[in-house]
Amino acid sequence: MKSILMILLFLLVSIIKGLCAAGASDFMSDPLKLPPPDASAPVAEEPRTKKPLCDAWTFHLGEVAGLEKADFDDAKWRTLDVPHDWSIELSLDPKFPNGGAVGYLSGGLGWYRKTFTISEASRGRKVFVDFDGVNMGSTVWINGQLLGGRPYGCTSFQFELTPYLNFGGEKNVLAVRVKAVPSTRRWYPRAGIYRRVWLTTVNPVHISHWGTFVTTPEISKSQSAARYVDKEYAIPAELIQGKSVITVRFQAEPNSTAGGVFRIRVLTAAPTASKELPH
Numbered sequence: 456m457k458s459i460l461m462i463l464l465f466l467l468v469s470i471i472k473g474l475c476a477a478g479a480s481d482f483m484s485d486p487l488k489l490p491p492p493d494a495s496a497p498v499a500e501e502p503r504t505k506k507p508l509c510d511a512w513t514f515h516l517g518e519v520a521g522l523e524k525a526d527f528d529d530a531k532w533r534t535l536d537v538p539h540d541w542s543i544e545l546s547l548d549p550k551f552p553n554g555g556a557v558g559y560l561s562g563g564l565g566w567y568r569k570t571f572t573i574s575e576a577s578r579g580r581k582v583f584v585d586f587d588g589v590n591m592g593s594t595v596w597i598n599g600q601l602l603g604g605r606p607y608g609c610t611s612f613q614f615e616l617t618p619y620l621n622f623g624g625e626k627n628v629l630a631v632r633v634k635a636v637p638s639t640r641r642w643y644p645r646a647g648i649y650r651r652v653w654l655t656t657v658n659p660v661h662i663s664h665w666g667t668f669v670t671t672p673e674i675s676k677s678q679s680a681a682r683y684v685d686k687e688y689a690i691p692a693e694l695i696q697g698k699s700v701i702t703v704r705f706q707a708e709p710n711s712t713a714g715g716v717f718r719i720r721v722l723t724a725a726p727t728a729s730k731e732l733p734h
Contacts, residue, residue, distance in 0.1 A: 503661065508569060508584065508629075508652040510536045515566045522566045523596040525628040529568050538588075541565050542635060542646035558643035562635035567648055568628060575623040581657050582620060583664070584629065587611045588650030592634040598627055608635075608644065613655075613664050 513532035521527055547559040573582065584595070591608030594601070598621065602614040621627050635646030 502658050504656045505585075506654045506656075508571065508654045509538070511569070512537055512539070512648070513568045514539065514541070514647075516541055516563060517566075518564050519566070522568070522632070523599060523601075523630045525598045525626075527568075527628075527630075532568070537567070537648040537652055538650050539567075539647050540645045540649045542643075560643065560646075562644075562646045564632070564634045565647055567631040567633070569652075570626050570628050571654070572624050572626060573620055573622050577656055578622045579659070580617075581659060581661070582616045583613050583655045583657075584616055585611065585613045585653040585655055585664075586648065586650070587652070589631065589633055589648050590635055590645045592636070594632045596630040611650070 512535055513529045514535055515522070515529070515532050522529075542558075542560045542562050545560050545563075548561060549559055551557070551559050551561055584597075586593070586595075586605075588611060589605060589608060592604065592606050593608075594604040595614055596602060597614075597616050597619045600619040602616075605612045616627075616629075631648065633647055635644070
């Protein structure tokens with residue numbers, strides 16, 4: 456009986472191999488072997504790119520009218536890279552009113568400008584500028600259009616550039632006005648774009664900036680309900696005890712067929728507090 460089964464199995468495998476193309480035969484002999492890439496196929500855009508925008512800024516210390524305009528001539532300005540702190544470059548003033556509370560440095564008002572280009576391939580996508588830190592009262596323009604401001608100097612912030620950008624190699628000018636007023640509550644608060652700047656490009660449907668977090672509103676001995684949330688839509692998911700990966704299926708918009716799948720790796724147990732590992 457066993458010999459008959461072996462013969463039938465051999466015949467079945469032979470028939471399948473005969474019906475398969477050469478590529479499929481290769482796959483059967485080596486499932487891990489991938490076909491060579493198609494050189495003629497178009498290269499897909501990354502869904503999110505984040506590039507540094509830190510080099511070759513121009514800087515001017517002091518106030519001058521019209522510096523936010525794209526056609527302003529800043530050729531005689533100082534060229535530098537950010538992060539930059541102009542306050543540390545100033546002379547110490549022992550008679551400054553806030554004295555040692557601000558390192559005997561006065562701060563002041565400064566302007567930064569950055570000229571850059573955006574490729575035609577980015578047209579139809581969304582482009583943002585991210586500032587990791589500007590101290591302190593900052594106002595931002597792109598091509599003469601006011602984007603907004605940030606009064607606080609110790610948090611990062613983002614503005615969308617898309618509606619005002621020039622694509623296809625035409626220049627764009629980012630202008631940043633910074634007013635650093637030394638405070639008596641801090642030791643040496645810095646002045647200027649003292650952290651990195653980034654240019655972020657995403658698809659029209661994307662996860663919003665700071666728009667995601669995971670909560671566990673329900674926890675029991677057998678399982679916990681994990682909830683993934685973005686700024687507009689809540690997407691429920693179940694986290695079963697003992698599993699290290701949860702899979703979430705989501706829609707781009709309510710009642711839409713567009714969407715996707717992503718996975719989150721989680722810890723199955725949290726470390727307990729101890730002298731060696733305090734909580």
